[in-house]
Amino acid sequence: MPQPVLLDTISALRIWRNAERRDGKRVGLVPTMGALHHGHLSLVNVIREEAESVVASIFVNPTQFAPTEDFSKYPRAFERDLELLSEVDCDAVFAPQVSEMYPDGFSTAISLAGPATVGLEDKFRPTHFTGVATVVAKLLLQSNADVAVFGEKDYQQLAVIRQLVRDLDLRVTILGAPTIREEDGLAMSSRNVYLTGRERSVAPLIHQTLQEAAEAVRAGMPFDAIEREASAALTDAGFEVDYVAIRDAETLREPAKDAAPGTLRLLAAAKIGSTRLIDNIATE
Numbered sequence: 001m002p003q004p005v006l007l008d009t010i011s012a013l014r015i016w017r018n019a020e021r022r023d024g025k026r027v028g029l030v031p032t033m034g035a036l037h038h039g040h041l042s043l044v045n046v047i048r049e050e051a052e053s054v055v056a057s058i059f060v061n062p063t064q065f066a067p068t069e070d071f072s073k074y075p076r077a078f079e080r081d082l083e084l085l086s087e088v089d090c091d092a093v094f095a096p097q098v099s100e101m102y103p104d105g106f107s108t109a110i111s112l113a114g115p116a117t118v119g120l121e122d123k124f125r126p127t128h129f130t131g132v133a134t135v136v137a138k139l140l141l142q143s144n145a146d147v148a149v150f151g152e153k154d155y156q157q158l159a160v161i162r163q164l165v166r167d168l169d170l171r172v173t174i175l176g177a178p179t180i181r182e183e184d185g186l187a188m189s190s191r192n193v194y195l196t197g198r199e200r201s202v203a204p205l206i207h208q209t210l211q212e213a214a215e216a217v218r219a220g221m222p223f224d225a226i227e228r229e230a231s232a233a234l235t236d237a238g239f240e241v242d243y244v245a246i247r248d249a250e251t252l253r254e255p256a257k258d259a260a261p262g263t264l265r266l267l268a269a270a271k272i273g274s275t276r277l278i279d280n281i282a283t284e
């Protein structure tokens with residue numbers, strides 16, 4: 001595969017995208033924070049179905065990290081990321097500096113409600129989605145992409161972005177891509193590199209617990225009992241649980257007690273050691 005074109009300014013991105021458009025190509029955007037794994041690469045393959053030209057962005061976005069979070073130690077592997085992207089069918093990489101995205105005097109942030117304020121990630125990372133929505137809006141506008149793809153692993157993020165695009169009338173199609181898992185079920189994540197050997201061996205329990213909980217939903221057990229039992233199982237295994245929640249798959253609000261399994265999503269966030277993991281599955 002040819003090396004992707006490296007673009008590090010917004011104007012270079014726009015010139016590249018205009019040229020692709022002139023050639024009649026639909027442009028697809030794969031936003032990432034780098035430290036790529038197979039989950040990210042699968043996003044390139046998903047978007048290929050809808051776009052003749054693909055740009056991946058690599059930008060560790062400071063505004064989505066709280067001061068207490070891991071911005072400075074977030075894994076960065078730019079050269080390896082470029083290698084990986086040259087092995088899949090990626091045409092360009094947009095990798096701006098922080099000063100390009102947030103020049104001195106930058107003063108705007110997107111204010112969110114709806115799926116961004118349902119008491120899941122937002123409860124534990126109150127400033128996170130404002131940072132995500134602001135950077136994603138910028139990337140969508142800068143690239144003027146026809147289509148963009150986000151992993152279902154960050155399920156609430158995907159819902160927030162769909163709402164953002166609807167509310168701001170952005171002319172882009174948002175695709176959700178299935179979570180890619182390790183053989184033992186652990187959802188792939190750039191943060192998995194933080195896990196020690198012992199933590200890595202218990203980490204798949206999150207997915208296993210969600211699967212058992214989904215089974216209980218299908219069996220008709222009360223939702224609050226399922227959430228309690230799943231949370232207790234993770235706590236017993238050494239996790240510090242932020243939430244295990246059964247939610248409406250669209251709105252992420254609490255569902256009616258008799259909601260059908262096909263309309264629900266099971267979501268969890270828990271810390272093992274100092275690493276916070278999130279995961280989610282459908283209940284059907």
Ligand code: PAF
Nearest residue numbers: 031032033061132135154
């Ligand atoms: O999911 C991510 O990697 C990030 O939140 C995103 C969407 C690239 C925005 O920085």
